[in-house]
Amino acid sequence: MSDPWYVLSGIAVSAAMTWALRAAPFAMLAPIRHSALMAHIGERMPVGMMVILAVYTLRDTDPVVAASAGPAVLALAITIGLHLWRGSMTLSIFAGTAAYVLVTSVIAA
Amino acid sequence: MQVMEMDTASDASTGVREEIAAGWRAVLPACVAVIPLGLALGVLVVHSGLAWWWAPVLGAIVFAGTMEFLLVGLLAAAAPLAQIAVSTLLVNFRHVFYAISFPLHRVHGAGWKAYSTFALTDEAYALTVKPESAEWSRARIVSIQAFFHLAWVVCVAVGAGVGSLIPPEVVGLEFAVTALFVVLGLEAYKVRRSLPIPALAVGCAILAALVSGENMLLIAMGMFAAALVGSYVFAAWRSRSV
Numbered sequence: 001m002s003d004p005w006y007v008l009s010g011i012a013v014s015a016a017m018t019w020a021l022r023a024a025p026f027a028m029l030a031p032i033r034h035s036a037l038m039a040h041i042g043e044r045m046p047v048g049m050m051v052i053l054a055v056y057t058l059r060d061t062d063p064v065v066a067a068s069a070g071p072a073v074l075a076l077a078i079t080i081g082l083h084l085w086r087g088s089m090t091l092s093i094f095a096g097t098a099a100y101v102l103v104t105s106v107i108a109a
Numbered sequence: 110m111q112v113m114e115m116d117t118a119s120d121a122s123t124g125v126r127e128e129i130a131a132g133w134r135a136v137l138p139a140c141v142a143v144i145p146l147g148l149a150l151g152v153l154v155v156h157s158g159l160a161w162w163w164a165p166v167l168g169a170i171v172f173a174g175t176m177e178f179l180l181v182g183l184l185a186a187a188a189p190l191a192q193i194a195v196s197t198l199l200v201n202f203r204h205v206f207y208a209i210s211f212p213l214h215r216v217h218g219a220g221w222k223a224y225s226t227f228a229l230t231d232e233a234y235a236l237t238v239k240p241e242s243a244e245w246s247r248a249r250i251v252s253i254q255a256f257f258h259l260a261w262v263v264c265v266a267v268g269a270g271v272g273s274l275i276p277p278e279v280v281g282l283e284f285a286v287t288a289l290f291v292v293l294g295l296e297a298y299k300v301r302r303s304l305p306i307p308a309l310a311v312g313c314a315i316l317a318a319l320v321s322g323e324n325m326l327l328i329a330m331g332m333f334a335a336a337l338v339g340s341y342v343f344a345a346w347r348s349r350s351v
Contacts, residue, residue, distance in 0.1 A: 007163060010184045010193050015170045017197040018204070023226035025208035040341040042206045043301060045334070048310035049200055050294030052329045053179065055314035057287040059322060071281070079288045080295065089292050090145050096288040097149075097281075104281035 067107050075100035125248045132252030139232045140260035143174070147261055149285045150177055151268020152275065156282060157185035164269035168262045172228060175293065176200050178286045179326075192327055199330040207234040212242045216250055228254035309336055 062068040079096030086092070147168070154164040159181070171177050176197055183193050207229055216225045233254050242250070275282070298307060310333055317329035 006187065007159065007184050009190055010180065010188075011167055011170050013190050013194050014176060014180050014197045015172075017194055018171060018173045018176065018201050019227050021198070021201050021204045022207065022229040023223075025205050026213055026226065036345075037338070037341050038205070040344075041334070041337050042203065044306050044337055046203050047294055047297035047301070047307050048313075048333050048337070049203075049330065050290045050297055051307045051310035052314045052326070052333060053175075053200070054287055054290035054294060055311060055318070056326050056329070057182075057283070057290060059318055059325060072284075072287075075284055075288070076291065079291050083292050083295050089296075090142065092292050093149075093285060093288040094145065096291075097285040100284035101279060101281040105279050108280050109278065 071100050071103040071107070074103060125246075128246045128248035129252040132249040133256055135236055135249070136232075136253045136256045136260075139236060139257055143232070143257075143261060144264050146174060146289065147264025148268035148271065149282075149289075150174070150181070151265045151270070152272035152282060153178065153181050153268075153286065154265075155269050155272035156275075157181050159184065161269040161273060165262050165266040168265035169258070172230060172258060172261065173201055173204075174230070174261075175289070178289060182286075192324070195327055196330070199334065203231075204229060204234075210234075211237055212245060212250060215243070215245055216247045218247075221247060221251060225251060225254060228258055230254075230257065232257055309333065 058072055061072045075096045078099050079092050082095050083089070083092035150168065151161075151164045154167065155161050167177055167180065171180060179196060179200060180193065183196065188196075211229060211234060213222060213225060216222050236253055237245070237250065294307065310329075313329045313332040313336070314325070317325045317327075317332065320328055
Protein backbone atom coordinates (compact mmCIF):
# COMPACT_ATOMS: atom_id res chain seq x y z
CA MET A 1 0.00 0.00 0.00
CA SER A 2 2.56 2.60 1.08
CA ASP A 3 5.73 2.89 -0.99
CA PRO A 4 8.24 0.67 0.84
CA TRP A 5 11.14 2.96 -0.09
CA TYR A 6 9.37 5.92 1.49
CA VAL A 7 8.63 3.94 4.69
CA LEU A 8 12.22 2.69 4.83
CA SER A 9 13.61 6.22 4.28
CA GLY A 10 11.32 7.56 7.02
CA ILE A 11 12.53 4.87 9.44
CA ALA A 12 16.17 5.52 8.47
CA VAL A 13 15.86 9.30 8.93
CA SER A 14 14.24 8.89 12.33
CA ALA A 15 16.79 6.27 13.45
CA ALA A 16 19.75 8.39 12.32
CA MET A 17 18.44 11.46 14.15
CA THR A 18 17.77 9.42 17.31
CA TRP A 19 21.26 7.93 17.24
CA ALA A 20 22.85 11.34 16.64
CA LEU A 21 21.02 12.75 19.68
CA ARG A 22 22.18 9.84 21.83
CA ALA A 23 25.80 9.65 20.65
CA ALA A 24 26.78 13.27 19.92
CA PRO A 25 26.69 14.52 23.54
CA PHE A 26 29.41 12.01 24.48
CA ALA A 27 31.65 13.53 21.79
CA MET A 28 31.04 17.14 22.81
CA LEU A 29 30.49 16.30 26.43
CA ALA A 30 31.90 19.22 28.37
CA PRO A 31 30.02 22.22 26.91
CA ILE A 32 26.62 20.49 26.94
CA ARG A 33 26.93 19.00 30.40
CA HIS A 34 27.51 22.33 32.05
CA SER A 35 25.34 24.58 29.92
CA ALA A 36 22.71 26.38 32.03
CA LEU A 37 20.52 26.82 28.94
CA MET A 38 20.54 23.04 28.34
CA ALA A 39 19.63 22.38 31.97
CA HIS A 40 16.81 24.94 31.76
CA ILE A 41 15.37 23.41 28.58
CA GLY A 42 15.99 19.81 29.63
CA GLU A 43 13.99 20.21 32.80
CA ARG A 44 10.96 21.75 31.07
CA MET A 45 10.91 20.13 27.65
CA PRO A 46 9.61 16.58 28.38
CA VAL A 47 6.29 17.61 29.94
CA GLY A 48 5.62 20.13 27.16
CA MET A 49 6.46 17.67 24.40
CA MET A 50 4.13 15.03 25.86
CA VAL A 51 1.30 17.56 26.16
CA ILE A 52 1.77 18.69 22.53
CA LEU A 53 1.89 15.06 21.35
CA ALA A 54 -1.28 14.22 23.29
CA VAL A 55 -3.14 17.18 21.74
CA TYR A 56 -1.75 16.21 18.31
CA THR A 57 -3.16 12.66 18.57
CA LEU A 58 -6.59 14.20 19.32
CA ARG A 59 -6.48 16.63 16.35
CA ASP A 60 -9.33 14.85 14.53
CA THR A 61 -11.60 15.14 17.57
CA ASP A 62 -14.26 17.84 17.09
CA PRO A 63 -14.63 19.72 20.42
CA VAL A 64 -18.26 20.79 19.72
CA VAL A 65 -19.61 17.40 18.54
CA ALA A 66 -20.67 15.31 21.55
CA ALA A 67 -20.19 11.95 19.76
CA SER A 68 -16.58 12.93 18.97
CA ALA A 69 -15.51 14.89 22.07
CA GLY A 70 -17.52 12.87 24.62
CA PRO A 71 -15.57 9.59 24.42
CA ALA A 72 -12.26 11.50 24.38
CA VAL A 73 -13.13 13.53 27.49
CA LEU A 74 -14.36 10.41 29.30
CA ALA A 75 -11.27 8.36 28.38
CA LEU A 76 -8.90 11.22 29.30
CA ALA A 77 -10.60 11.58 32.69
CA ILE A 78 -10.25 7.84 33.33
CA THR A 79 -6.59 7.79 32.24
CA ILE A 80 -5.57 10.86 34.27
CA GLY A 81 -7.70 9.95 37.29
CA LEU A 82 -6.41 6.38 37.47
CA HIS A 83 -2.82 7.52 36.98
CA LEU A 84 -3.00 10.09 39.78
CA TRP A 85 -4.69 7.53 42.02
CA ARG A 86 -2.74 4.31 41.34
CA GLY A 87 0.33 5.52 39.40
CA SER A 88 0.49 2.38 37.24
CA MET A 89 1.24 3.22 33.59
CA THR A 90 -0.11 -0.08 32.28
CA LEU A 91 -3.40 0.21 34.20
CA SER A 92 -4.00 3.87 33.22
CA ILE A 93 -3.32 3.30 29.51
CA PHE A 94 -5.27 0.05 29.37
CA ALA A 95 -8.37 1.33 31.19
CA GLY A 96 -8.49 4.63 29.29
CA THR A 97 -8.10 2.90 25.92
CA ALA A 98 -10.66 0.19 26.79
CA ALA A 99 -13.23 2.88 27.72
CA TYR A 100 -12.54 4.81 24.48
CA VAL A 101 -12.74 1.69 22.29
CA LEU A 102 -15.97 0.55 23.99
CA VAL A 103 -17.78 3.90 23.65
CA THR A 104 -16.61 4.74 20.10
CA SER A 105 -17.32 1.20 18.84
CA VAL A 106 -20.88 1.35 20.26
CA ILE A 107 -21.41 4.83 18.71
CA ALA A 108 -20.02 3.65 15.34
CA ALA A 109 -22.20 0.50 15.31
CA MET B 110 51.91 -22.71 31.87
CA GLN B 111 49.28 -23.74 29.36
CA VAL B 112 47.04 -24.99 32.13
CA MET B 113 47.25 -21.64 33.87
CA GLU B 114 46.30 -19.76 30.73
CA MET B 115 43.29 -22.01 30.22
CA ASP B 116 42.25 -21.38 33.80
CA THR B 117 42.33 -17.62 33.37
CA ALA B 118 40.39 -17.90 30.13
CA SER B 119 37.65 -20.01 31.70
CA ASP B 120 37.55 -17.65 34.71
CA ALA B 121 37.02 -14.72 32.38
CA SER B 122 34.20 -16.47 30.52
CA THR B 123 32.40 -17.43 33.77
CA GLY B 124 32.79 -13.78 34.81
CA VAL B 125 31.20 -12.62 31.58
CA ARG B 126 28.39 -15.17 31.97
CA GLU B 127 27.71 -13.93 35.50
CA GLU B 128 27.71 -10.34 34.31
CA ILE B 129 25.23 -11.18 31.54
CA ALA B 130 23.03 -12.93 34.11
CA ALA B 131 23.23 -9.85 36.33
CA GLY B 132 22.23 -7.69 33.35
CA TRP B 133 19.28 -9.97 32.68
CA ARG B 134 18.10 -9.71 36.31
CA ALA B 135 18.40 -5.92 36.19
CA VAL B 136 16.46 -5.51 32.95
CA LEU B 137 13.70 -8.09 33.51
CA PRO B 138 11.17 -5.71 35.17
CA ALA B 139 11.59 -3.20 32.33
CA CYS B 140 11.02 -5.98 29.77
CA VAL B 141 7.78 -6.99 31.51
CA ALA B 142 6.62 -3.38 31.82
CA VAL B 143 7.11 -2.74 28.13
CA ILE B 144 5.02 -5.74 26.93
CA PRO B 145 1.70 -3.83 26.66
CA LEU B 146 3.35 -0.93 24.84
CA GLY B 147 5.13 -3.24 22.40
CA LEU B 148 1.89 -5.11 21.68
CA ALA B 149 0.06 -1.77 21.22
CA LEU B 150 2.70 -0.55 18.74
CA GLY B 151 2.40 -3.76 16.72
CA VAL B 152 -1.41 -3.44 16.64
CA LEU B 153 -1.08 0.21 15.58
CA VAL B 154 1.29 -0.63 12.70
CA VAL B 155 -1.19 -3.16 11.25
CA HIS B 156 -4.16 -0.81 11.74
CA SER B 157 -2.32 2.06 10.02
CA GLY B 158 -2.28 0.04 6.81
CA LEU B 159 1.41 -0.92 6.90
CA ALA B 160 2.43 -4.55 6.33
CA TRP B 161 2.87 -6.46 9.63
CA TRP B 162 6.59 -7.04 9.09
CA TRP B 163 7.26 -3.30 9.26
CA ALA B 164 6.50 -3.56 12.99
CA PRO B 165 9.62 -5.55 14.00
CA VAL B 166 11.73 -3.61 11.45
CA LEU B 167 10.61 -0.33 13.01
CA GLY B 168 11.15 -1.65 16.54
CA ALA B 169 14.65 -2.90 15.76
CA ILE B 170 15.92 0.14 13.82
CA VAL B 171 14.41 3.18 15.54
CA PHE B 172 14.28 1.72 19.10
CA ALA B 173 12.75 4.81 20.75
CA GLY B 174 9.24 3.85 21.90
CA THR B 175 7.45 7.20 21.98
CA MET B 176 8.90 8.25 18.64
CA GLU B 177 7.91 4.94 17.06
CA PHE B 178 4.24 5.51 17.93
CA LEU B 179 4.43 8.97 16.39
CA LEU B 180 6.39 7.72 13.39
CA VAL B 181 3.70 5.16 12.48
CA GLY B 182 1.19 8.03 12.19
CA LEU B 183 3.61 10.21 10.22
CA LEU B 184 4.42 7.36 7.81
CA ALA B 185 0.74 6.48 7.37
CA ALA B 186 0.03 10.17 6.56
CA ALA B 187 3.00 10.21 4.10
CA ALA B 188 4.60 13.12 5.99
CA PRO B 189 7.67 14.71 4.32
CA LEU B 190 11.05 13.32 5.48
CA ALA B 191 12.02 16.78 6.78
CA GLN B 192 9.04 16.74 9.11
CA ILE B 193 10.01 13.25 10.33
CA ALA B 194 13.57 14.51 10.99
CA VAL B 195 12.46 17.61 12.92
CA SER B 196 9.79 15.70 14.89
CA THR B 197 12.43 13.13 15.89
CA LEU B 198 14.84 15.90 16.87
CA LEU B 199 12.27 17.54 19.16
CA VAL B 200 10.66 14.39 20.61
CA ASN B 201 13.98 12.66 21.31
CA PHE B 202 15.88 15.79 22.34
CA ARG B 203 15.78 14.61 25.96
CA HIS B 204 18.32 11.90 25.10
CA VAL B 205 21.01 14.60 24.90
CA PHE B 206 20.95 14.71 28.69
CA TYR B 207 21.45 10.97 29.18
CA ALA B 208 25.15 11.37 28.36
CA ILE B 209 25.56 13.12 31.71
CA SER B 210 25.26 9.91 33.74
CA PHE B 211 25.37 6.94 31.35
CA PRO B 212 28.53 4.85 32.05
CA LEU B 213 29.79 4.77 28.44
CA HIS B 214 33.39 4.92 29.71
CA ARG B 215 32.89 1.31 30.92
CA VAL B 216 31.93 0.15 27.40
CA HIS B 217 35.28 -0.36 25.62
CA GLY B 218 35.63 -0.73 21.86
CA ALA B 219 34.21 1.46 19.08
CA GLY B 220 31.66 -1.13 17.91
CA TRP B 221 30.32 -1.70 21.43
CA LYS B 222 30.19 2.05 22.07
CA ALA B 223 28.26 2.49 18.81
CA TYR B 224 25.65 -0.10 19.86
CA SER B 225 25.49 1.21 23.41
CA THR B 226 24.72 4.78 22.29
CA PHE B 227 22.29 3.48 19.64
CA ALA B 228 20.37 1.56 22.33
CA LEU B 229 20.46 4.34 24.95
CA THR B 230 16.70 4.31 25.54
CA ASP B 231 14.78 5.95 28.39
CA GLU B 232 14.76 2.56 30.12
CA ALA B 233 18.51 1.97 29.64
CA TYR B 234 19.10 5.40 31.13
CA ALA B 235 16.74 4.74 34.04
CA LEU B 236 18.41 1.38 34.81
CA THR B 237 21.95 2.80 34.80
CA VAL B 238 21.32 6.16 36.46
CA LYS B 239 22.43 4.78 39.85
CA PRO B 240 25.99 5.71 40.92
CA GLU B 241 27.23 2.09 41.26
CA SER B 242 26.79 1.63 37.49
CA ALA B 243 30.06 3.54 37.02
CA GLU B 244 31.76 0.28 38.13
CA TRP B 245 29.67 -2.08 35.95
CA SER B 246 31.30 -4.22 33.26
CA ARG B 247 30.71 -3.81 29.54
CA ALA B 248 29.03 -7.25 29.50
CA ARG B 249 26.45 -6.15 32.07
CA ILE B 250 25.69 -2.77 30.48
CA VAL B 251 25.43 -4.07 26.93
CA SER B 252 23.39 -7.12 27.96
CA ILE B 253 20.86 -4.85 29.72
CA GLN B 254 20.46 -2.92 26.47
CA ALA B 255 20.45 -5.96 24.17
CA PHE B 256 17.91 -7.96 26.23
CA PHE B 257 15.63 -4.92 26.26
CA HIS B 258 16.08 -4.47 22.51
CA LEU B 259 15.19 -8.12 21.90
CA ALA B 260 12.15 -8.01 24.22
CA TRP B 261 10.89 -4.89 22.46
CA VAL B 262 11.20 -6.35 18.94
CA VAL B 263 9.48 -9.61 20.00
CA CYS B 264 6.57 -7.74 21.67
CA VAL B 265 6.08 -5.48 18.66
CA ALA B 266 6.08 -8.45 16.26
CA VAL B 267 3.58 -10.37 18.42
CA GLY B 268 1.39 -7.24 18.61
CA ALA B 269 1.39 -6.98 14.82
CA GLY B 270 0.35 -10.66 14.59
CA VAL B 271 -2.45 -10.18 17.14
CA GLY B 272 -3.48 -6.87 15.53
CA SER B 273 -4.52 -8.52 12.28
CA LEU B 274 -6.98 -10.71 14.25
CA ILE B 275 -8.93 -7.72 15.68
CA PRO B 276 -12.26 -7.31 13.77
CA PRO B 277 -12.82 -4.00 11.91
CA GLU B 278 -15.94 -3.20 14.03
CA VAL B 279 -13.59 -2.47 16.96
CA VAL B 280 -12.54 1.17 16.53
CA GLY B 281 -10.63 3.68 18.67
CA LEU B 282 -7.53 1.61 19.48
CA GLU B 283 -5.39 4.62 18.51
CA PHE B 284 -6.38 6.20 21.84
CA ALA B 285 -3.66 4.01 23.41
CA VAL B 286 -1.14 6.46 21.95
CA THR B 287 -2.98 9.46 23.44
CA ALA B 288 -3.12 7.69 26.81
CA LEU B 289 0.62 6.91 26.56
CA PHE B 290 1.51 10.56 25.98
CA VAL B 291 -0.85 11.73 28.76
CA VAL B 292 0.68 9.28 31.25
CA LEU B 293 4.27 10.17 30.23
CA GLY B 294 3.27 13.83 30.53
CA LEU B 295 2.00 13.25 34.09
CA GLU B 296 5.26 11.48 34.95
CA ALA B 297 7.27 14.39 33.50
CA TYR B 298 5.06 16.86 35.36
CA LYS B 299 6.05 15.25 38.68
CA VAL B 300 9.65 16.46 38.12
CA ARG B 301 8.73 20.15 38.57
CA ARG B 302 5.02 20.22 39.49
CA SER B 303 4.63 23.58 37.77
CA LEU B 304 1.48 24.23 35.73
CA PRO B 305 2.59 27.16 33.49
CA ILE B 306 4.83 24.91 31.35
CA PRO B 307 2.14 22.34 30.39
CA ALA B 308 -0.36 25.22 29.98
CA LEU B 309 2.07 26.94 27.59
CA ALA B 310 2.38 23.65 25.66
CA VAL B 311 -1.42 23.32 25.36
CA GLY B 312 -1.56 26.90 24.08
CA CYS B 313 1.17 26.22 21.49
CA ALA B 314 -0.59 23.02 20.36
CA ILE B 315 -4.02 24.67 19.93
CA LEU B 316 -2.57 27.72 18.18
CA ALA B 317 -0.57 25.49 15.83
CA ALA B 318 -3.66 23.38 15.04
CA LEU B 319 -5.54 26.56 14.10
CA VAL B 320 -2.66 27.79 11.91
CA SER B 321 -2.14 24.50 10.02
CA GLY B 322 -3.52 21.08 10.94
CA GLU B 323 -1.02 19.43 8.61
CA ASN B 324 2.12 20.96 10.14
CA MET B 325 0.73 21.29 13.64
CA LEU B 326 3.38 19.19 15.36
CA LEU B 327 6.27 21.10 13.86
CA ILE B 328 4.79 24.55 14.54
CA ALA B 329 3.73 23.69 18.11
CA MET B 330 7.09 22.15 19.08
CA GLY B 331 8.98 25.00 17.41
CA MET B 332 6.96 27.64 19.26
CA PHE B 333 7.32 25.78 22.54
CA ALA B 334 11.10 25.35 22.18
CA ALA B 335 11.45 29.03 21.20
CA ALA B 336 9.38 30.03 24.25
CA LEU B 337 11.65 27.97 26.54
CA VAL B 338 14.79 29.59 25.10
CA GLY B 339 13.06 32.98 25.39
CA SER B 340 12.14 32.39 29.04
CA TYR B 341 15.77 31.41 29.77
CA VAL B 342 17.14 34.53 28.07
CA PHE B 343 14.58 36.68 29.89
CA ALA B 344 15.42 35.12 33.30
CA ALA B 345 19.16 35.56 32.66
CA TRP B 346 18.65 39.20 31.58
CA ARG B 347 16.51 39.98 34.64
CA SER B 348 18.95 38.38 37.11
CA ARG B 349 21.76 40.45 35.58
CA SER B 350 19.87 43.75 35.71
CA VAL B 351 18.85 43.26 39.39
